[in-house]
Amino acid sequence: MGQFSKLSVLRRYIDYVPLWNEQLSTAKSKRRWTPGGIAIGLSIFLNVVFLWRWWVGTTPTALDNYQSLNVYSLLDPAVAIPAASSENAVVTSLYTDAFATAVATLGHTINKVNSSASKVMIYLPEKTSPRAVCIASATGWSAYPIARIPPPHPGVQRHFLDQYSKLQLWDLEKIGIKSLVYLDADTLVFQNFDELFSLPYRFAAVPDVFLDDRGFVAGFNAGMLFLRTSREVLKDMVAKIATANYPAEDAEQSFLNHYFGKEALRLPFTYNGNLAIKKRSKAMWADLRESIHVVHYTLVKPFLQGDYAEVPINKLEKNINSKMGKHGGLFADELNDWAEAWAETKEKYGEAFAECEALSSS
Numbered sequence: 586m587g588q589f590s591k592l593s594v595l596r597r598y599i600d601y602v603p604l605w606n607e608q609l610s611t612a613k614s615k616r617r618w619t620p621g622g623i624a625i626g627l628s629i630f631l632n633v634v635f636l637w638r639w640w641v642g643t644t645p646t647a648l649d650n651y652q653s654l655n656v657y658s659l660l661d662p663a664v665a666i667p668a669a670s671s672e673n674a675v676v677t678s679l680y681t682d683a684f685a686t687a688v689a690t691l692g693h694t695i696n697k698v699n700s701s702a703s704k705v706m707i708y709l710p711e712k713t714s715p716r717a718v719c720i721a722s723a724t725g726w727s728a729y730p731i732a733r734i735p736p737p738h739p740g741v742q743r744h745f746l747d748q749y750s751k752l753q754l755w756d757l758e759k760i761g762i763k764s765l766v767y768l769d770a771d772t773l774v775f776q777n778f779d780e781l782f783s784l785p786y787r788f789a790a791v792p793d794v795f796l797d798d799r800g801f802v803a804g805f806n807a808g809m810l811f812l813r814t815s816r817e818v819l820k821d822m823v824a825k826i827a828t829a830n831y832p833a834e835d836a837e838q839s840f841l842n843h844y845f846g847k848e849a850l851r852l853p854f855t856y857n858g859n860l861a862i863k864k865r866s867k868a869m870w871a872d873l874r875e876s877i878h879v880v881h882y883t884l885v886k887p888f889l890q891g892d893y894a895e896v897p898i899n900k901l902e903k904n905i906n907s908k909m910g911k912h913g914g915l916f917a918d919e920l921n922d923w924a925e926a927w928a929e930t931k932e933k934y935g936e937a938f939a940e941c942e943a944l945s946s947s
C-alpha cells in the first residue's frame with residue numbers, strides 16, 4: 586500500500602457521513618412537512634375519524650336499542666303520594682287563537698284523570714281574541730293574562746317568537762302557586778300525574794328526541810316542565826337571556842337548557858310522550874303507550890291546518906282525518922285518540938263554545 590492508497594482510506598473516513606446524526610434528524614423532521622407528507626397525515630387522520638364515527642353511528646344508544654326488559658311499575662306502590670294542595674297547578678299557554686281548541690281538549694283530558702291541581706292558562710291578551718280565550722278556557726282553565734317577553738336575539742324560529750313568555754311561569758308565585766306542571770297546548774293527558782307536585786327539586790323535564798342524527802339527547806324538551814315558581818328566579822333568568830351564550834333558534838327551550846342544564850331532574854319519557862319517540866323506536870313507544878301520562882303531538886298537529894293556521898270548530902273532525910296519512914300513517918292511533926278526546930270535549934262543552942263564538946274574534 587503506497588502513500589496514495591492510505592490517503593484514499595483517509596478520504597473515505599473524511600467522506601463518512603453517519604446514517605443518523607443530529608443534523609440529519611433535524612433535516613429529516615423539516616422534510617416531514619412536505620405537501621405530500623401533510624396529505625398522507627391528513628388522510629390517515631380522516632380515516633381514523635371516519636372509522637370512529639362509523640363505529641359510534643352503528644352502536645345505538647340504549648334507547649334506540651330499546652328492549653322490553655323492565656316490567657315493574659314506574660312508581661313504588663309503597664310510597665304514598667301527598668294530598669292535594671291549592672298551591673299545585675297544571676298550567677298551559679295560549680299565544681295564538683289557532684291553539685284554542687287544543688287547549689280546551691287538553692283541559693278535558695286533565696279533568697278526566699281527576700287531577701288534584703288547579704288549571705291555569707296563561708295567555709297574551711294582545712295576541713289572542715276574547716272568542717279564543719273563551720273557547721280555550723271553557724273546560725275549566727282559569728285564564729291569566731301575562732306580559733309578553735320578546736326574544737332577546739334575532740334568529741328565533743318564527744313559530745317560537747312568543748315562547749320566551751313561558752318564563753312568566755315562574756311569576757305565578759304571585760297568585761299563590763308553588764309547584765306546577767306546565768304542558769304545551771299540543772299535548773293530551775292520559776293518566777294522573779299528581780306525584781310530580783311533591784318533587785323536592787326546583788326544575789324537572791323529559792329529555793328531548795330528534796329524528797335526525799342527534800337522536801335521543803341529554804337536553805330536555807320544554808313542552809312539559811315541572812317547576813317551583815319563584816319571582817326571584819324569573820328576575821335572574823330575564824337578566825341573563827340577552828347575554829348568555831346559546832343558539833337563538835330554539836328560543837326559551839335553548840335558554841332553559843343552558844340555565845338548568847346542570848340541575849334539571851330527568852323525568853321518565855311517559856311524562857312527555859313525544860311522537861318522535863314512536864318514529865325512532867316502535868318497541869319503546871308500544872311499552873310507553875300502555876301507561877303513558879302525556880302524549881305530545883310534535884310531528885303532527887291534529888288541530889292545525891296549513892302553516893299553523895286555525896281550524897274552525899265545525900271543520901276539526903275533517904282536519905284530523907286529513908292528517909291520518911302523515912308519516913306513512915304512523916300516527917293513526919294517536920290521531921284517533923285526539924279525535925276521541927275532541928268528540929267528548931265538543932259533546933260536553935259544545936254549548937259553551939257556541940256562546941264563545943258570539944264574542945269578538947279580534
Ligand SMILES: *[C@@H]1O[C@H](CO)[C@@H](O)[C@H](O)[C@H]1NC(C)=O
Nearest residue numbers: 696697698699700775776777
Ligand atoms: C274520577 O272521578 C270520578 C268521580 O269520582 C270517577 O267516576 C272516575 O272513575 C275517576 N276517574 C279516574 C281516572 O280515576
